[in-house]
Amino acid sequence: MNRVIPLQPSVSDCDSTDRAILKERGQREVFCGLTGIIWLHRKIQDAFFLVVGSRTCAHLVQSAAGVMIFAEPRFATAIIDDHDLAGLADANEELDRVVDQLLTRRPDIKMLFLVGSCPSEVIKLDLSRAAERLSKTYTPRVRILNYSGSGIETTFTQGEDACLASLAKEIPQVAKNHPHEKEVELLVVGCLADVVEDQFSRIFNELGIHSYAFFPPRRSGDIPRVGSQTKYLLVQPFLTDTARTLEELGAKRIPAPFPLGIEGSESWLRAAANAFGIADERFEKAIAPKRERAKLALERQRTILNGRTIFFFPDSQLEIPLARFLHRELGMQLTEIGMPYIHRQHLAEELALLPKDVALSEGQDVEKQLDRCRNYKPDMVVCGLGLANPLEAEGMTTKWSIELVFTPIQGFDQAADLAELFARPLVRRTKLAA
Numbered sequence: 001m002n003r004v005i006p007l008q009p010s011v012s013d014c015d016s017t018d019r020a021i022l023k024e025r026g027q028r029e030v031f032c033g034l035t036g037i038i039w040l041h042r043k044i045q046d047a048f049f050l051v052v053g054s055r056t057c058a059h060l061v062q063s064a065a066g067v068m069i070f071a072e073p074r075f076a077t078a079i080i081d082d083h084d085l086a087g088l089a090d091a092n093e094e095l096d097r098v099v100d101q102l103l104t105r106r107p108d109i110k111m112l113f114l115v116g117s118c119p120s121e122v123i124k125l126d127l128s129r130a131a132e133r134l135s136k137t138y139t140p141r142v143r144i145l146n147y148s149g150s151g152i153e154t155t156f157t158q159g160e161d162a163c164l165a166s167l168a169k170e171i172p173q174v175a176k177n178h179p180h181e182k183e184v185e186l187l188v189v190g191c192l193a194d195v196v197e198d199q200f201s202r203i204f205n206e207l208g209i210h211s212y213a214f215f216p217p218r219r220s221g222d223i224p225r226v227g228s229q230t231k232y233l234l235v236q237p238f239l240t241d242t243a244r245t246l247e248e249l250g251a252k253r254i255p256a257p258f259p260l261g262i263e264g265s266e267s268w269l270r271a272a273a274n275a276f277g278i279a280d281e282r283f284e285k286a287i288a289p290k291r292e293r294a295k296l297a298l299e300r301q302r303t304i305l306n307g308r309t310i311f312f313f314p315d316s317q318l319e320i321p322l323a324r325f326l327h328r329e330l331g332m333q334l335t336e337i338g339m340p341y342i343h344r345q346h347l348a349e350e351l352a353l354l355p356k357d358v359a360l361s362e363g364q365d366v367e368k369q370l371d372r373c374r375n376y377k378p379d380m381v382v383c384g385l386g387l388a389n390p391l392e393a394e395g396m397t398t399k400w401s402i403e404l405v406f407t408p409i410q411g412f413d414q415a416a417d418l419a420e421l422f423a424r425p426l427v428r429r430t431k432l433a434a
């Protein structure tokens, strides 16, 4: 889907813990940021995502979200065709017409995202201006925002970051002389499945943290107030721009590993508890039963995964927290962990938990990486859809990274399900070989 010309030769770099990281800038095989619409439209339930793109973009979003044939869809593509590319039509007028048709037909839409793509960038269609212009017509009935999901600018999960960063700019400012406009004290940032949000809500309440909110909210009108009294916890390692926007509002990040697996979930919650001065006994009382239950549930998958080797191609940006979980809690042996980019600060706690000898790479030069993967001969390869089929044909067992973003995987109750996602392909391969 997304192929780029090599920009510069590979170089090595070190992270803050002096860990060598191989940096590559070659051809990459990842989906673009439009893919994020598939989980974003489920999360913000009164929002609509209008991709301004080509038939290729429409095809990508439609096939990735085949489920939508059962429902009134909450995304669509305004097609840029040859006519527009040749400059024969005013794309802005076309866009206004499409938006008008959509909002007339769908009064349930409260927030509209205009999502940029490679073609809209190529014809230099300024969607921020379009959003501003259209807002004048439709505010307050509909808020109109924009972000880019283009493959030129974003990889797979960066679409969520771009979307949330544009939403974060909508966070209402707290007026200094209005102390009753209270800021939320804990903001949990990143898309979580509703079931996971509900589990975390119960834990925060048990811990005595009552002023909390999730971002994005389920309803677009429920955007919390954020300011210097707000501390925020990231649930994903790919929210760089969103974090920056929140910090511009005065919010402070709580450094923590990500809530994947038992260890990640406990450390993430402990970081929140420490930030709010929750006593150790109270924390232990709330967490211990969940931790013990999750440990028991993990045992079966551990017998399947223990000692097996795994290789990660860069795709979802979840690779480092996943590798940490699979290695430390399930005994898998790590070969190479590839990430599209490594945010040293946001991943500092995760990097500290990885073994020193694991190979880390950032960016991609896919042919070279394929060679390294073949040399390792791993028991399992985590990669995007484009690489999975050819690697399976070569006899490797693969796990699609996209599935890890669609599935609820965070928190104690999901640790065993997450492990099972990796165990299942290995069991299937063993059965086929028998």
Ligand code: SF4
Pocket (backbone or CB within 6 Å): 001, 002, 032, 033, 034, 053, 054, 056, 057, 058, 060, 116, 117, 118, 119, 149, 150, 151, 152
């Ligand atoms: Fe392909 Fe670009 Fe459209 Fe993504 S935005 S589907 S990479 S053309």
